[in-house]
Amino acid sequence: MVALDDGMIKATDHVDTGCGVYPMHGALMKDHNWNKGGYHVIDVPHVLMFSSNIGVSRLIDEHYHNQPEKFVEGLRRIGIGAPLGLRELFSWCCGSCHTHA
Numbered sequence: 001m002v003a004l005d006d007g008m009i010k011a012t013d014h015v016d017t018g019c020g021v022y023p024m025h026g027a028l029m030k031d032h033n034w035n036k037g038g039y040h041v042i043d044v045p046h047v048l049m050f051s052s053n054i055g056v057s058r059l060i061d062e063h064y065h066n067q068p069e070k071f072v073e074g075l076r077r078i079g080i081g082a083p084l085g086l087r088e089l090f091s092w093c094c095g096s097c098h099t100h101a
Contacts (some may be wrong), residue, residue, distance in 0.1 A: 002074030008063040009044055016041045017054040024061065029054055 003009045020031040020038025031038055031052050039052060047055030064071035075081060 001078060002071060003063055005043070006063075006070070006074055007077065009059055011044050013054045013059075014041050015047060015058050015059070017047075017052050020054070022054045022058070024054075024057055029057060031055075039081050043067055 004011070014085070015025060015033060017039045019040070020036070022035030023027050031050070031054050033039070033050075039055070042052065042055060044051070044055075046052075046057070047059065060071060
């Protein structure tokens, strides 16, 4: 989403996810369907729809490799890393649902 927001990629762009296994920075990355042959070349909407680890990682690495701080700033801009507010959400049960030893 950050890369789309930043104009680094378009929905019509494609990425090659290969056979579902891809070497990245010294480790093998796998998509969940690697044992069925992977997705091969897919467009950005399908990368997101399939939640392709390889597709997302290749797009981010290609466009933010030399400026990772820009990607991190984009994550913060869209709210990744912000407090979830769970304490406030569940404050109604704090006194009644805790058990004490």
